[in-house]
Amino acid sequence: MYSDKVMEHFKNPQNTGEIPDADGVGTVGNPVCGDLMTMYIKVKDERIVDIKFKTFGCGAAIATSSMTTEMAKGKTLDEALKITRADVASSLGGLPPVKMHCSNLASDALHAAIKDYYKKQEAAAEVKK
Amino acid sequence: MAKRVNMDYAAGKPVDPRAVEAMLPYMKTSYGNPSSLHVAGQEAKSALDEARIKVAELINAEKADSIIFTSGATESNNLAIKGTANRNKDRGTKIITSSVEHMSVVNPVKFLTTKGFEAVFLPVDKFGSVDLGSLEKELNDKTTLVSIVYANGEIGTIEPIQEISKIVHAKNIFLHVDATVAAGQIPIDVQASGIDLLTISSNDMYGPKGVGALYVKDGVRIEPLLHGGGQEKGIRSGTENIPSIVAFGKAAEIAKQEMQIHFEKLTKLRDKLVEGLLKPLPYTFLNGHPTNRLPDNVSVRYSFIEGESMLLSLEIKGVSVSSGSACASKTLEPSHVLLATGLKHEEAHGSIMFSLGRENSMEDVEYVIGLMPGIVNRLRSMSPLTPKELKE
Numbered sequence: 001m002y003s004d005k006v007m008e009h010f011k012n013p014q015n016t017g018e019i020p021d022a023d024g025v026g027t028v029g030n031p032v033c034g035d036l037m038t039m040y041i042k043v044k045d046e047r048i049v050d051i052k053f054k055t056f057g058c059g060a061a062i063a064t065s066s067m068t069t070e071m072a073k074g075k076t077l078d079e080a081l082k083i084t085r086a087d088v089a090s091s092l093g094g095l096p097p098v099k100m101h102c103s104n105l106a107s108d109a110l111h112a113a114i115k116d117y118y119k120k121q122e123a124a125a126e127v128k129k
Numbered sequence: 130m131a132k133r134v135n136m137d138y139a140a141g142k143p144v145d146p147r148a149v150e151a152m153l154p155y156m157k158t159s160y161g162n163p164s165s166l167h168v169a170g171q172e173a174k175s176a177l178d179e180a181r182i183k184v185a186e187l188i189n190a191e192k193a194d195s196i197i198f199t200s201g202a203t204e205s206n207n208l209a210i211k212g213t214a215n216r217n218k219d220r221g222t223k224i225i226t227s228s229v230e231h232m233s234v235v236n237p238v239k240f241l242t243t244k245g246f247e248a249v250f251l252p253v254d255k256f257g258s259v260d261l262g263s264l265e266k267e268l269n270d271k272t273t274l275v276s277i278v279y280a281n282g283e284i285g286t287i288e289p290i291q292e293i294s295k296i297v298h299a300k301n302i303f304l305h306v307d308a309t310v311a312a313g314q315i316p317i318d319v320q321a322s323g324i325d326l327l328t329i330s331s332n333d334m335y336g337p338k339g340v341g342a343l344y345v346k347d348g349v350r351i352e353p354l355l356h357g358g359g360q361e362k363g364i365r366s367g368t369e370n371i372p373s374i375v376a377f378g379k380a381a382e383i384a385k386q387e388m389q390i391h392f393e394k395l396t397k398l399r400d401k402l403v404e405g406l407l408k409p410l411p412y413t414f415l416n417g418h419p420t421n422r423l424p425d426n427v428s429v430r431y432s433f434i435e436g437e438s439m440l441l442s443l444e445i446k447g448v449s450v451s452s453g454s455a456c457a458s459k460t461l462e463p464s465h466v467l468l469a470t471g472l473k474h475e476e477a478h479g480s481i482m483f484s485l486g487r488e489n490s491m492e493d494v495e496y497v498i499g500l501m502p503g504i505v506n507r508l509r510s511m512s513p514l515t516p517k518e519l520k521e
Contacts, residue, residue: 002441010441016511031475031514034463038513058437062511079449114368 003093026112137324140488180378212351284417285426336380405498
């Protein structure tokens with residue numbers, strides 16, 4: 001059912017865990033639907049220097065989370081915002097059609113984390129004013 | 130070769146070699162049509178009769194003629210439900226079933242609601258047992274059919290069929306029982322239990338796929354789904370699938386003879402597996418009834434993680450199971466059976482089902498017990514739902 005690449009990331013997921021002092025955190029999904037992911041990012045000079053994830057979900061959910069962190073690590077925020085669900089799926093050698101929507105939320109979680117970072121930056125700027 | 134353990138016998142079973150042996154001549158040499166009057170035809174006819182007797186004996190039917198061969202449990206359930214509902218439409222249009230039925234019961238019942246019938250799906254308790262009070266309340270003058278599963282294929286719970294029968298028959302209503310997973314595993318007596326129609330599957334008792342039967346009690350009239358040459362007393366037209374029916378008959382005979390041996394062995398394996406899965410890990414629960422359950426079924430749920438990721442992890446280690454989660458199915462909803470027992474969606478998602486078979490050994494069970502803590506702990510360590518206390 002799954003590609004070798006998906007199974008590889010499911011067996012050995014990269015960047016699992018939390019970043020306690022993350023600069024941005026994004027959560028998408030819902031345990032009711034069977035998929036929930038949280039992405040943590042550390043940002044330096046507008047670049048993602050560290051990224052970790054926590055995922056509740058199926059094999060595809062875990063593999064897409066792992067792949068997304070690998071794709072985003074080291075990228076500028078603008079570059080990372082351009083990573084799409086389709087990019088993640090094709091980097092994994094494709095996903096079964098039924099998994100394309102429900103379990104392919106990791107890029108959304110990444111974007112949410114970046115937006116959270118920007119929001120925090122704005123808030124910090126407000127405080128400084 | 131790497132170790133392989135099948136614990137997904139519910140999805141498919143091997144055909145007993147004795148049943149395979151029995152069917153071969155009816156494909157190679159004795160290929161006659163039982164409707165023909167010549168020797169070859171009559172040979173097939175007597176093989177068909179013999180198989181009918183064996184299936185009838187398994188469920189203690191009053192006579193062999195009450196067995197109608199079909200293409201399997203889905204057809205038998207459709208035939209029983211649509212056939213009884215339509216035949217008795219002038220008497221009433223209310224059908225009662227439960228919320229833990231197989232889709233081959235759920236969907237014919239839902240289909241009938243588009244044809245002017247009213248349907249009720251009875252609630253169950255947390256173990257999946259049908260609520261008898263609700264059944265009693267729902268029966269009225271318009272009710273013609275009640276359809277309840279004998280034992281549940283997903284959570285293993287055995288339903289109180291005898292009590293249900295008493296309630297249903299006090300009102301002169303027909304009772305259909307789907308015994309797809311129960312028949313051949315536990316003793317069934319349609320006469321003693323008061324069952325009017327009973328669905329039986331061949332593959333579930335180690336016969337070939339694509340064949341099954343519907344027991345229709347003497348005197349109960351139903352409308353056919355298939356009209357044609359009038360085979361099977363006109364209830365199921367079409368040339369009989371003699372090789373498969375012969376093998377099914379053989380499988381039924383073996384199931385009856387060896388029921389006690391398999392029941393005892395499977396029960397031992399099941400109880401060991403349940404104990405070994407629940408003991409070492411917190412937030413781990415058994416689905417279905419703790420004791421009143423089929424000997425082959427172990428359905429377990431683990432909090433904070435999802436079933437398909439457990440299924441995949443077991444697959445990597447050579448173990449086949451199935452999951453109660455939406456994520457491993459064609460639809461995106463988790464199992465309606467698990468939800469009916471009161472589980473939340475996220476709890477249902479965390480379920481996996483081990484279904485044991487005749488070839489499983491205690492060694493298989495111990496292998497699986499040994500694998501689960503590592504698999505569960507790894508997935509829990511990745512899950513955002515896992516509480517802090519479990520992380521250390």
